[in-house]
Amino acid sequence: MxxxxxxxxxxxxxxxxxxxxxxxxxxxxxxxxxxxxxxxxxxxxxxxxxxxxxxxxxxxxxxxxxxxxxxxxxxxxxxxxxxxxxxxxxxxxxxxxxxxxxxxxxxxxxxxxxxxLDKTFWVLLIGKGYPSPNSQMRWCxxxxxxxxxxxxxxxxxxxxxxxxxxxxxxxxxxxxxxxxxxxxxxxxxxxxxxxxxxxxxxxxxxxxxxxxxxxxxxxxxxxxxxxxxxxxxxxxxxxxxxxxxxxxxxxxxxxxCGTKNSRFGCWTCTVVEKDKSLQGFIDSGQHAYKPLVAFRDWLVDIRNDPTRRSAIRRNGRLTFDVTGKHIPGPFTIQARREILERLLQVQEEFGAELISKDEVDLIHKLWAEDLQTEEGLANV
CATH class of the missing domain: 3.40.50.620 (HUPs)
Known part of the structure; x- marks a missing residue:
């Protein structure tokens, strides 16, 4: 403007x-x-x-x-x-x-x-498996x-x-x-x-x-x-x-927050269809932001991939909407590992911290707790 x-x-x-x-x-x-x-x-x-x-x-x-x-x-x-x-x-x-x-x-x-720390974007997305935010589920x-x-x-x-x-x-x-x-x-x-x-x-x-x-x-x-x-x-x-x-x-x-009228904000924002602010920076010569845009777009793409989502919610229940359609649960542990690996690669390429060590440590702790829960359910 x-x-x-x-x-x-x-x-x-x-x-x-x-x-x-x-x-x-x-x-x-x-x-x-x-x-x-x-x-x-x-x-x-x-x-x-x-x-x-x-x-x-x-x-x-x-x-x-x-x-x-x-x-x-x-x-x-x-x-x-x-x-x-x-x-x-x-x-x-x-x-x-x-x-x-x-x-x-x-x-x-x-x-x-x-x-x-237990409510940061990465801890909730990667640690607990919250699906990428969208207009219907803007938990962020x-x-x-x-x-x-x-x-x-x-x-x-x-x-x-x-x-x-x-x-x-x-x-x-x-x-x-x-x-x-x-x-x-x-x-x-x-x-x-x-x-x-x-x-x-x-x-x-x-x-x-x-x-x-x-x-x-x-x-x-x-x-x-x-x-x-x-x-x-x-x-x-x-x-x-x-x-x-x-x-x-x-x-x-x-x-x-996360509309076409408010384009500065989180670089991870998956609520908007296209991140115009980061793309604007890239178009103005800030090419270092390309990996961030690509990663954000990938998060959008994998959100509803059934192979990356658990069948049950974190409360251990199967959930269906009013039409009887199954509502998938969080990202699987495997998908969360994949997201973290990609994020750390982008961080190395970008050359600045995108996720803190404390967040990574808590994420691994949450994974261990979820794996113990899954093992316990399997033995019931």
């Missing part, structure tokens, strides 16, 4: 005026005396969350140090299977933000959540995104009594996002909505009325307050041909 150089809204005001209004509103919200709960800024490193983090920074800089009493957490999520280029960008920006926070003495904590979003971030929010709710989650969601992103936003009314007398699934969490959406063109013009017009510009972000989008998987906090928002 190319930025628009001189975009104006229908009210005739330049985006620069609307940006000043957003920063002023964020400042006023931060200083609100009706509630002093910590802010948790969902930060994916994409365009929308970057604009929100930018606005929060500008607002804090406009507040006297003595009044910066509300803690702010800029929280990103690492699924451990993110696109390596996207993660590299997120790492770079996070380091810049941390450096600026220290030098400017801002009340900001930069944090990153990860799934628990809950384990890799929702649970880790929700846990971080709940920890702050428990500590302070409540927490405010600041998100870069916009009404014009999609029909589904518009419906979700319209569904919830503001808590009386505030700019906040109650969180759909985390009790005690409130949602603040400072850029909800911005268009995509607004976002790009703001990023192109105002330098990053933590230093440098947003130029690398522009290039990332150009190379990847598109958007990012948003910060997902509930199953209601999960469909936004």
């Amino acid at each position: 190319e930025p628009v150089v001189s975009f104006e809204q229908e009210d005739g005001r330049p985006v620069s005026d609307r940006w000043r209004d957003i920063v002023r509103n964020v400042k006023e919200e931060y200083l609100s005396e009706t509630q002093e709960y910590p802010w948790i800024v969902g930060f994916s490193g994409g365009k929308d969350s970057t604009v929100v983090a930018h606005a929060v920074f500008e607002a804090l800089l406009a507040i006297p140090p003595s009044r910066r009493t509300r803690p702010v957490h800029i929280v990103s999520n690492d699924t451990m299977v993110e696109s390596p280029l996207v993660m590299a960008h997120l790492d770079d920006v996070s380091r810049l933000i941390e450096g600026a926070v220290d030098s400017l003495e801002l009340p900001i904590t930069v944090a990153r959540t990860k799934p628990d 979003t809950d384990r890799l995104k929702i649970q880790p971030t929700s846990t971080y929010i709940r920890d702050n709710v428990s500590k302070f009594g409540a927490a405010i989650v600041v998100l870069g969601v916009r009404r014009t992103e999609s029909i589904r996002r518009m419906q979700t936003i319209n569904k919830y009314e503001n808590v009386r007398g505030t700019n906040l909505n109650e969180h759909a699934s985390v009790t005690g969490a409130l949602i603040y959406r400072p850029i909800v009325e911005l268009s995509t063109d607004d976002v790009w013009e703001i990023l192109g017009s105002f330098p990053a307050p933590w230093g440098g510009s947003h130029r690398k972000l522009f290039q990332l989008y150009r190379d990847a041909e598109g958007g990012e998987c948003p910060v997902v906090l509930s199953k209601e928002e999960a469909p936004g």
